[in-house]
Amino acid sequence: MKKFLLLLFCFPGLAQKDSTKVLEEVKVYVFEKKRSTLNTPDAFVRAADLQQFSSTQFVSTLNSMAGIRMEERSPGSYRIAIRGSSLRAPFGVRNTKVYWNQIPFTDAGNNTYISLLEPALFSSLTVTKGPSAGIYGAGTGGVLLFESGARGNALTAETVYHSLGGMKTAIDLSAENHRLYASFNQQEGYRAQSAMKKQWISYEFHHNFAKDINLDLSTYYVDLAYQTPGGLTKAQYLANPQQARPAAGAFKSAQQQGATFKIKSYGLSARASQVLNNLWAWDLSQAIQVNDIENPTIRNYEVRHEPNYSTRGVLHRKGIISSDLGFEYQAGQMNSSTFGNRNGVKDTLQLTQNTHIQQGSLFLQNEYAGLANWLFTFSGSLSSYWTEYIGNEAIFSPRLAVLRKLGAHQSIVAKVAHGYSPPSISELRPSTGEINRTLKAENGWNHEITYRGKYAKFNWDLSVYQFNLDETIVVRRAADGSDYFTNAGSTTQQGLELSSTWMIHPTLTVEQSHTWQNFRFANGNFLTGTTPYQQATTLVWRHPSGLSLVQNFQLVDYQFLNDANTERMGSYRLWNTKISYARKCWTVWAAAENVGDERYSPGPDLNAIGGRFYNPAPGRNFHLGLQFNLTYSR
Numbered sequence: 205m206k207k208f209l210l211l212l213f214c215f216p217g218l219a220q221k222d223s224t225k226v227l228e229e230v231k232v233y234v235f236e237k238k239r240s241t242l243n244t245p246d247a248f249v250r251a252a253d254l255q256q257f258s259s260t261q262f263v264s265t266l267n268s269m270a271g272i273r274m275e276e277r278s279p280g281s282y283r284i285a286i287r288g289s290s291l292r293a294p295f296g297v298r299n300t301k302v303y304w305n306q307i308p309f310t311d312a313g314n315n316t317y318i319s320l321l322e323p324a325l326f327s328s329l330t331v332t333k334g335p336s337a338g339i340y341g342a343g344t345g346g347v348l349l350f351e352s353g354a355r356g357n358a359l360t361a362e363t364v365y366h367s368l369g370g371m372k373t374a375i376d377l378s379a380e381n382h383r384l385y386a387s388f389n390q391q392e393g394y395r396a397q398s399a400m401k402k403q404w405i406s407y408e409f410h411h412n413f414a415k416d417i418n419l420d421l422s423t424y425y426v427d428l429a430y431q432t433p434g435g436l437t438k439a440q441y442l443a444n445p446q447q448a449r450p451a452a453g454a455f456k457s458a459q460q461q462g463a464t465f466k467i468k469s470y471g472l473s474a475r476a477s478q479v480l481n482n483l484w485a486w487d488l489s490q491a492i493q494v495n496d497i498e499n500p501t502i503r504n505y506e507v508r509h510e511p512n513y514s515t516r517g518v519l520h521r522k523g524i525i526s527s528d529l530g531f532e533y534q535a536g537q538m539n540s541s542t543f544g545n546r547n548g549v550k551d552t553l554q555l556t557q558n559t560h561i562q563q564g565s566l567f568l569q570n571e572y573a574g575l576a577n578w579l580f581t582f583s584g585s586l587s588s589y590w591t592e593y594i595g596n597e598a599i600f601s602p603r604l605a606v607l608r609k610l611g612a613h614q615s616i617v618a619k620v621a622h623g624y625s626p627p628s629i630s631e632l633r634p635s636t637g638e639i640n641r642t643l644k645a646e647n648g649w650n651h652e653i654t655y656r657g658k659y660a661k662f663n664w665d666l667s668v669y670q671f672n673l674d675e676t677i678v679v680r681r682a683a684d685g686s687d688y689f690t691n692a693g694s695t696t697q698q699g700l701e702l703s704s705t706w707m708i709h710p711t712l713t714v715e716q717s718h719t720w721q722n723f724r725f726a727n728g729n730f731l732t733g734t735t736p737y738q739q740a741t742t743l744v745w746r747h748p749s750g751l752s753l754v755q756n757f758q759l760v761d762y763q764f765l766n767d768a769n770t771e772r773m774g775s776y777r778l779w780n781t782k783i784s785y786a787r788k789c790w791t792v793w794a795a796a797e798n799v800g801d802e803r804y805s806p807g808p809d810l811n812a813i814g815g816r817f818y819n820p821a822p823g824r825n826f827h828l829g830l831q832f833n834l835t836y837s838r
Contacts, residue, residue, distance in 0.1 A: 226660040242615040245605035247333040268740040270701035270717035275807030277819040279400040280430030286346035291678045300345040311512040312536030313629030335623025338585020344623030359834045367826040383408040394822035397448035400430040416479040429466040434458040435809040435816035445820035462548025466498040488517040505545040512536040524574045533564035563589040579607040589626035599624040617654040631689040648673035661707040671697040698722040715742045729769045735761040750786040776804035
């Protein structure tokens with residue numbers, strides 16, 4: 205390890221000797237600033253090519269980033285954890301905010317249906333890690349910032365075939381400021397009761413008007429349905445990993461009950477911004493989102509109607525002391541009706557639960573850059589969250605960061621930030637049907653040091669942190685398999701993350717990420733669902749002829765499956781390979797996932813009753829793709 209770190213810190217000096225081709229300079233729009241890598245006072249990672257591994261999901265891309273874990277229980281069923289556990293997310297994304305072009309995609313109830321989003325739609329993704337002190341609303345996990353836009357005058361058509369059955373087709377049409385994207389994706393799945401069907405259509409308009417006014421409009425509609433096969437015991441997992449959860453006692457099987465998550469979602473958003481002069485600028489966004497959900501499960505049949513509204517505005521001032529003063533507000537009406545489930549058909553009404561949710565924050569961020577090679581950042585927010593279940597609660601969250609540039613190629617950052625994350629509507633109103641009026645918000649302090657280097661052919665990002673979290677929210681499961689949530693007290697989360705990129709040759713680049721995590725409950729047990737170590741290596745070879753190879757390796761260490769640490773799942777290793785050949789107007793590729801045919805469960809059900817922890821992933825599988833790209837002039 206010592207030799208490796210010595211190589212890491214000494215190699216950049218050698219990298220300067222040959223600058224015939226250099227690594228692309230990364231700039232990100234994050235925390236209301238357009239920044240280069242060395243001038244960013246917060247931990248982040250960025251992906252410019254979200255389709256490097258697949259155009260149907262983000263799993264391999266996100267799992268190649270340090271400190272991030274995306275789990276796929278079955279096609280369409282995802283969970284995301286940034287520097288932590290997915291204890292709060294039996295499905296979906298919680299405790300992590302998601303934005304599309306700086307507009308909240310996470311709803312007012314703190315749920316994000318990440319499976320709705322289309323990887324091919326976005327030009328880049330920036331992930332910030334750890335609490336943002338309210339700059340991006342309430343949360344302690346992190347933020348995913350997706351960016352999309354018009355692509356000039358271009359037409360792209362794509363078709364992908366999968367060895368497990370099913371296909372995806374997509375059309376992407378841009379005409380200067382306009383963009384229309386439509387796709388259809390259907391998979392049969394590896395397990396019984398794991399098929400998925402998704403239809404997406406979106407329109408975007410991006411235009412620069414006179415007086416430096418920018419307008420961004422977007423709208424989308426998606427119809428998604430994915431079957432949920434359910435967790436297996438270890439004996440069932442080893443005997444037949446392709447089976448769905450079988451019948452047990454009074455409960456029918458997942459197939460008998462037609463267990464499926466169905467969602468139809470519509471969104472409309474507008475964002476305007478203007479540069480007033482060399483000192484002042486502003487931006488303002490408005491958005492609505494409506495989610496209609498049907499969810500037949502083994503226990504019942506839930507129907508939800510969730511209209512949401514969000515607005516966000518920021519006033520910017522540039523100078524030796526730069527300031528960003530802003531607000532974010534969200535409101536949602538969360539209506540839920542629970543019926544009996546009779547072989548996949550709604551039966552008699554059992555329960556109706558309707559509630560209104562509001563949350564908002566006021567934030568101020570100041571940066572002082574008056575000293576050479578120094579950057580001081582101080583921000584704070586006042587956040588509030590209200591429902592009829594837990595009432596109004598206001599929390600002030602500060603954030604302080606000091607950045608010191610070490611010459612032209614290195615920088616070091618020290619940061620302390622407070623995080624606050626109220627329970628989501630799904631945690632307050634879990635599948636047991638009983639309202640949890642005693643559930644408290646998570647909050648805690650993160651202390652972090654980051655050391656970065658950026659050279660012509662080699663760069664790195666090393667972060668060490670400790671996050672002390674109070675009132676940690678965890679999932680529990682009742683005897684009938686229903687979910688409920690409780691506060692588990694304090695947890696200590698210590699971590700080290702190392703990312704590096706090395707251009708060995710103008711045609712060959714190696715990217716690596718390492719994540720060490722020591723996350724513990726107050727009693728000393730490991731935090732459920734977290735791994736002490738995970739690593740990813742990606743080799744990218746691109747030949748001038750158009751031939752390219754992407755080889756990815758991932759190692760995920762063991763993890764405990766319950767809070768008592770009595771059940772443990774072993775480590776696993778994945779090899780993924782993609783070979784492409786691109787010409788001027790077309791690209792063809794073939795990809796293999798899990799080349800080593802590893803048996804593993806990428807998204808276990810944590811704290812599952814009866815030992816039904818395992819959601820088996822497919823063995824070795826393949827997909828083939830063909831894409832046509834045309835540009836035209838008007």
